[in-house]
Amino acid sequence: MQTFDLTLIWAVIIGFGVIMYVLMDGFDLGVGILFPFAPNEEARDVMMNSVAPVWDGNETWLVLGGAGLLAAFPLVYSIFLPAMYIGVFLLLAGLIFRGVAFEFRFKARTSRYLWNWAFAGGSMVAAFAQGAVVGAYVQGFETENMRYVGGALDWLTPFTVLTGLGLMAGYALLGSTWLILKTEGYIQEWAYKITRPLLLAVLVVFALVSFWTPFIDELVRDRWFSTIQVIWVFPALALFCAWQILKSVGKRQEGVPFVATMGLFIFSYLGLLASRWPYVVPPNYTLYDAASAYESQLFLLLGLLFVIPIVLAYTAWTYWVFRGKVKAGVGYH
């Protein structure tokens, strides 16, 4: 009966969902992180407007990711969330403040500065928490009998602080290259100016994590330095993307920096997955250990096969409708 390796299909779906979320919510979180450093209030208006039509849809991928993870890989869900308990709370609180700020900032006059802080602070906290999750995943979890048994703050180590800050820098880079694409005039000029230092920050973290990880984990060390050398193709491609960002910013190109930044994310992500495969709850459980029942995976997959294409089409259409530059003081028409 089990003709298809459903678990593998689900791993691809969840993996795809995660990178979709990271890329899409990444740039709008990045815009929030850059918010306090914007040249003036008008620039902040434009920045927020550049993401206002799409951020909500972007975040729905996170909810889908949570529910999909529960459905397909309950073990990951029921170990990651308890292990990251405090981090999850910070993430959710950050997203709530951010979401509310989107709604209220344009309604407020005298209290606008409060919503600016809610937006920026919420974005920063959420980005840091997500980066810490990545770090914690590399670090591994203390488990017994398929349950998390570690402490509340085990995830908080120098390494996860580094990955947290690293993802903040990465999202900020996505945000600045997004703004290059979506704005013009002095705001775009400002985005160009901050892109290089942000890229430098990302590369520094990239290097530190790359040197650090093999010392944390034996599996990664073996894989990097003995078994499969092909794995080096991912960091090489990521570095190529970084070089493209640098070059295109110098040439004042508008689209390439954003696309290259997405490439940088995708290849780093693939490199991370390849180093860990097939472990989804390191160091003990593989994706097959973590999978839900075959009939559950099948039941949901049949529905998703119909719905996901529609969702993707709708998402693409939204971006198409709101294409083009965001101008100061002018709304969408």
Place this chain on the structure above:
Amino acid sequence: MDLDPVLLSRIQFAFVVSFHAIFPVFTIGLASYIAVLEGLAFRTDNPAWVKLSAFWTKVFAIVFGMGVVSGIVMSFQFGTNWSNFSQASANFLGPMLSYEVVTAFFLEAAFLGVLLFGRDKVPKGVHLMSAIMVATGTFISAFWILSANSWMQTPAGVELREGMFHVTSWSEAIFNPSFPYRFAHMIVASFLTGSFVVAGVSAWYLLLGREVEANRKALSMCLWLILVLAPAQAVIGDFHGLNTLEHQPEKVAAMEANWETQSNVPLLLFAIPDQENQTNHFEIGIPSLASLILTHEWDGVVPGLNEVAPENQPPVWIVFWSFRIMVAMGVLMVLAALTGLFLRKGGRVYQTKWYLQFLRVMSIAPFLAVLTGWFVTETGRAPWLVYGIMNQADAVTPSLSGWMALFTLIGYIIVYALVFTAGVYYLFRVLQVGLEGDDSIDEEHDRPMRPFSAAHVSFEYEPYPGVEKDMNLSPAGVPPTGSSSSSSSKNGGQ
């Protein structure tokens, strides 16, 4: 002091769910009302319908926005605080929650934009369809989430293997024994909530003499609907109660504070349940009535709490009193509807001041009824999480310590208090501006896809032409919003 992670997680979940639930319960009803208004506007061209629909769509947008924001927490709460439960029930609950996201959330998101911002941009028929699709989305959402909840109350279609539930029949699991009753009860409750809020706000506007024609229409529609639904809800509730008696007898015993299995059980109007001594103090009741309601015979035997060990009994005090508040609200709703019918003759219903005031206050009744109803059904299940199979202590996250649960509990309370205050404050600003609000005021800030953009109302107090004189009369319980002097002094700093 020893902090109990199970108790704190229960409080936390109760808090988050209760806070979240008041938004969808309102938007489910309101979405259908807006669809009806849009249908009427489509067919008759009476501008009153468009005016009403445009106004209530603004209110819908704000409440929907708050519901979405508070709802994000829910999908992660299972994993953070109840990881053993998530792990065990994932084979069923995972697909349910995922289907809710993909079938309902994306549908709502897709058509909400058109409903909010498309009135002048898409053909009328498409706008009407968007309203219907948004309403449909709210139903679909309710369907999946109530199926999941009902399954936890009356699990079916699954078998337990190696600590995990495995689905043996999807149809039996989804349409589990209590699902039809719970779904009907909840949908009617949502319609009642929408009706009473619209009726209450319309009554308030009529008291102020604002937009009389449109608000009379709105009030009249709601009162007809309530006249049908309030008694219907009592009947559905009765069926739901009989279903609960069949599947969860100790929940009904707690609702009636009935300690002994016996015949001729009285219907208690007042009592102080004493769980420690397994008895009641100061009982006032109507002899044999509970037996009649539950068994349809005067001397019917009703199971008591003595059927289960004291440690497996739900907290009787909460269940007993929550149930009474819910029923009292239901009785008040029926009275409101009948009084309205009586006053219709000669149009007195639109002019009788005390009745309009009464309706204004009644707009909180359905919220109270829904919350207490949830308390009854959820605490009445204690100590079970999956009824009869998994209790709360086994379901909680093993690594969760009391202080962690307390930290996040306080955190969520602070976050929600801030969000809620801002949201409700803004909602009342929109209600103050009312149907007369000029949509062009904030045109420069019009940005599609953000729900609140549908309302062109400033967060701070700003006088609107023709509305200012009414500012001393604010909706029930809420003081008039900030005087212009305080906001202008803050303006000086900018």
